[in-house]
Amino acid sequence: MELKPALYLIPVSISNAPLRDSLPEGNLDIIRQLRYLIVENVRTARRFLKRCDPGFDIGGVTFFELNRHTDPMEVSGYLEPLRKGEPVGVMSEAGCPAIADPGSLPVSIAQREGLKVVPLVGPSSILMSLMASGFNGQGFSFNGYLPIDQKERERSLKELESLSRKNDMTQIFIETPYRNNRMIAAIVSALRDDTLLCVACDITDPDHESVKTRSVAEWRRAKYDFDKRPAIFLIYSRNSVSHKR
Amino acid sequence: MELKPALYLIPVSISNAPLRDSLPEGNLDIIRQLRYLIVENVRTARRFLKRCDPGFDIGGVTFFELNRHTDPMEVSGYLEPLRKGEPVGVMSEAGCPAIADPGSLPVSIAQREGLKVVPLVGPSSILMSLMASGFNGQGFSFNGYLPIDQKERERSLKELESLSRKNDMTQIFIETPYRNNRMIAAIVSALRDDTLLCVACDITDPDHESVKTRSVAEWRRAKYDFDKRPAIFLIYSRNSVSHKR
Numbered sequence: 001m002e003l004k005p006a007l008y009l010i011p012v013s014i015s016n017a018p019l020r021d022s023l024p025e026g027n028l029d030i031i032r033q034l035r036y037l038i039v040e041n042v043r044t045a046r047r048f049l050k051r052c053d054p055g056f057d058i059g060g061v062t063f064f065e066l067n068r069h070t071d072p073m074e075v076s077g078y079l080e081p082l083r084k085g086e087p088v089g090v091m092s093e094a095g096c097p098a099i100a101d102p103g104s105l106p107v108s109i110a111q112r113e114g115l116k117v118v119p120l121v122g123p124s125s126i127l128m129s130l131m132a133s134g135f136n137g138q139g140f141s142f143n144g145y146l147p148i149d150q151k152e153r154e155r156s157l158k159e160l161e162s163l164s165r166k167n168d169m170t171q172i173f174i175e176t177p178y179r180n181n182r183m184i185a186a187i188v189s190a191l192r193d194d195t196l197l198c199v200a201c202d203i204t205d206p207d208h209e210s211v212k213t214r215s216v217a218e219w220r221r222a223k224y225d226f227d228k229r230p231a232i233f234l235i236y237s238r239n240s241v242s243h244k245r
Numbered sequence: 246m247e248l249k250p251a252l253y254l255i256p257v258s259i260s261n262a263p264l265r266d267s268l269p270e271g272n273l274d275i276i277r278q279l280r281y282l283i284v285e286n287v288r289t290a291r292r293f294l295k296r297c298d299p300g301f302d303i304g305g306v307t308f309f310e311l312n313r314h315t316d317p318m319e320v321s322g323y324l325e326p327l328r329k330g331e332p333v334g335v336m337s338e339a340g341c342p343a344i345a346d347p348g349s350l351p352v353s354i355a356q357r358e359g360l361k362v363v364p365l366v367g368p369s370s371i372l373m374s375l376m377a378s379g380f381n382g383q384g385f386s387f388n389g390y391l392p393i394d395q396k397e398r399e400r401s402l403k404e405l406e407s408l409s410r411k412n413d414m415t416q417i418f419i420e421t422p423y424r425n426n427r428m429i430a431a432i433v434s435a436l437r438d439d440t441l442l443c444v445a446c447d448i449t450d451p452d453h454e455s456v457k458t459r460s461v462a463e464w465r466r467a468k469y470d471f472d473k474r475p476a477i478f479l480i481y482s483r484n485s486v487s488h489k490r
Contacts, residue, residue, distance in 0.1 A: 009376045021271030022366045026263065096372060099382035108379030111443075111458035119373040119456070121267045121449065127341060127372050128364040131254045134353030137344035141386040141414070169386070198356075204366065211364070213356035 003033040007082055007110045008089045009103070011096045011122020012048050014230070015205035019052060022123045022204045028052055030120065034089040036081045038064045038106055045091055066090075066102055075105050082115055096124045100144060100174070125232050126172055129200030132211040133170065135236040140170035150186070157190045157235075164195075165239040172234050180226040183233060184219060192237065193217040199224070201231035248278040248332045252324070252355045254348070256367020257293050259339045259475070260450035264297060267368045267449045273297055275365065281326045281333040283309045283351055290336055311335075311347055320350050327360055341369045345389060345419070370477050371417055374445030377456040378415065380481040385415035395431070402435045402480075409440075410484040417479050425471040428478060429464060437482065438462040444469070446476035 008030055013022045031052055039045035042063045049056045064078040082088045090097045090106055096119075097103035110117050126142050141163070146156045160171040175183045180201075187197055195216045202208035208229070214222060253275055258267045276297055284290035287308045294301045309323040327333045335342045335351055341364075342348035355362050371387050386408070391401045405416040420428040425446075432442055440461045447453035453474070459467065 018271065021269055023269055024266055025270055026266030096376055096382075098376045098379070099372065101382070103376075104379055104382050107377065108458070111379040111456075117377040117379075117456055118454065119377040119448070121366070121368045121373070123366045124369070124372050127344065127369050128366070131341055131343045131348075132352065132362040132364040134343070134349055134356040134362070137346070137349050138389045139387060142384060144383045203364070209363070211356075211362055213353070 003030060003087045004116070005082060005085045005087050006116035006118045007079070007107065008034065008087060009097045009107070009117065009119040010089050010091045011120060011124075012091055012094050014094045014123050014125060014203060017204050017206050021206070024121050027120050027122070031089065032056065034087055035060060036062050036064070036086060036088040038066050038078050038088065038090045038103070040067045040091070040093045040101065041065070044093060048091070066106065068102070070102070072105060076109050078106055079109055079113075079115065082110065083113075096122055099124060099126065100142075123204050125200065125203040125230070128203050129198065129211060129232045129234060130170060130172065132200065133198035133234045133236070134213050135170040135196065135198065135234055136168055137170070139168055140172060143171060143173045145175065146173050153186055154190045157187060160235060161191050161195055161237050164235060164237040168239065170234055170236045172232065174232050177228045177230055180229065180231045181224070184224065184226070187233070187235070188216050188220040191216045191235065195235055195237040198234040198236075199226060199231055200234070201226055201229040203230075203232070248275060249361070250327060250330045250332050251361035251363045252327055252352065253279065253332060253334045254342045254352070254362065254364040255334050255336045256341045256365055256369075257336055257339050259368050259370060259448060260454075262449050262451050266451070269366050272365050272367070276334065277301065279332055279334040280305060281307050281309070281331060283311050283323050283333065283335045283348070285312045285336070285338045285346065286310070289338060293336070311351065313347070315347070317350060321354050323351055324354055324358075324360065327355065328358070341367055344369060344371065345387075368449050370445065370448040370475070373448050374443065374456060374477045374479060375415060375417065377445065378443035378479045378481070379458050380415040380441065380443065380479055381413055382415070384413055385417060388416060388418045390420065391418050398431055399435045402432060405480060406436050406440055406482050409480060409482040413484065415479055415481045417477065419477050422473045422475055425474065425476045426469070429469065429471070432478070432480070433461050433465040436461045436480065440480055440482040443479040443481075444471060444476055445479070446471055446474040448475075448477070
């Protein structure tokens with residue numbers, strides 16, 4: 001079936017697990033038909049395409065690079081094929097495009113111009129860690145990175161803890177992998193004993209995935225080492241009184 | 246390969262699209278090996294399993310029902326097979342279990358007891374609408390349902406708008422489908438002209454999916470009818486000054 005013109009948002013696997021375990025087969029039918037791709041890095045994008053289909057005609061694809069070095073003024077031009085009726089794809093380095101990466105810029109331009117946008121299914125460490133944490137999934141916030149400065153980080157952690165209690169919401173954030181252990185140390189030193197912390201790492205990796213929820217008091221006594229593993233952090237502090245609809 | 250004992254969190258499709266377009270094939274290998282399933286509704290769970298595999302041995306599965314009628318005290322018993330080394334699955338009615346549904350209770354019990362929890366990949370209207378909205382995916386909150394009372398709803402919408410501006414965060418919420426049009430009317434009457442509203446509906450449905458972002462001023466003039474369609478709402482209000490790491 002011929003692909004309708006649209007901006008397709010294409011998730012990329014987040015581990016070395018077989019693709020059939022983390023991406024719907026139907027995504028491949030779409031990827032194979034795309035001749036224009038907006039990607040964060042051409043080299044790793046090629047590698048992913050070859051992994052999807054060793055026979056993929058990479059020579060027939062025009063790549064547009066979108067990353068911190070891209071002039072935002074250029075991005076609108078990346079949508080030129082779509083304006084002429086050709087489908088265009090957006091791929092991030094890992095996970096879902098436009099979530100915690102620069103991919104949302106072409107999407108916002110497409111929306112402003114009334115161009116069709118089609119999101120595809122794929123792995124999101126934010127959502128999967130939330131599912132597996134056991135925390136409240138009916139209300140949650142993703143906060144990206146916290147400040148690096150120690151004092152500011154402490155203030156920010158306490159603020160998230162108090163927001164979690166006040167609004168009964170799970171608070172999610174990420175850290176650069178080589179700082180994971182320091183992040184946990186900061187959390188156990190700043191937060192209440194009974195606040196729950198979930199550390200999720202290597203999501204979708206069949207051999208190394210680990211999603212562990214413990215109280216801050218338990219983490220303080222626990223042995224752990226998450227150094228350089230892709231991880232995500234969730235805190236949840238329950239208050240006996242919480243507002244519901 | 247024999248399935249490791251764990252609590253598997255199994256996403257269910259959210260539209261009538263072919264399963265191969267919204268679920269990884271690998272999920273099926275896991276589903277086929279499960280003999281214990283925690284589900285919201287046995288009848289619709291059976292229907293989904295038959296859709297996954299018409300030859301599925303449903304007679305060999307023990308179902309545990311988890312919904313608003315379930316006594317929370319009983320849920321711990323649902324994990325008895327897992328404590329004995331048998332894998333157990335959790336399925337919601339649609340989408341990802343433990344996100345905006347009661348599935349997080351058995352997960353939190355499993356986590357407390359140190360039992361392994363494995364989330365699988367699947368469609369989430371929250372995440373997919375966020376990807377396709379063009380809004381900030383580096384910071385966002387999911388707020389569930391807003392209050393129904395008109396005055397309280399207005400206050401809550403204004404609060405989300407001001408939080409979006411203050412923290413540069415996308416604010417996401419849902420509504421019962423037959424109230425969608427009234428929700429949009431409430432939004433355009435309460436919020437600023439330049440605040441952006443994205444209405445995403447029928448996510449993953451190849452024929453009816455629609456994700457549209459417009460300013461409140463534009464929605465006010467637009468013709469729309471989202472009555473009884475599964476929808477999700479996102480607002481994003483940009484401030485020239487926003488805090489970054």
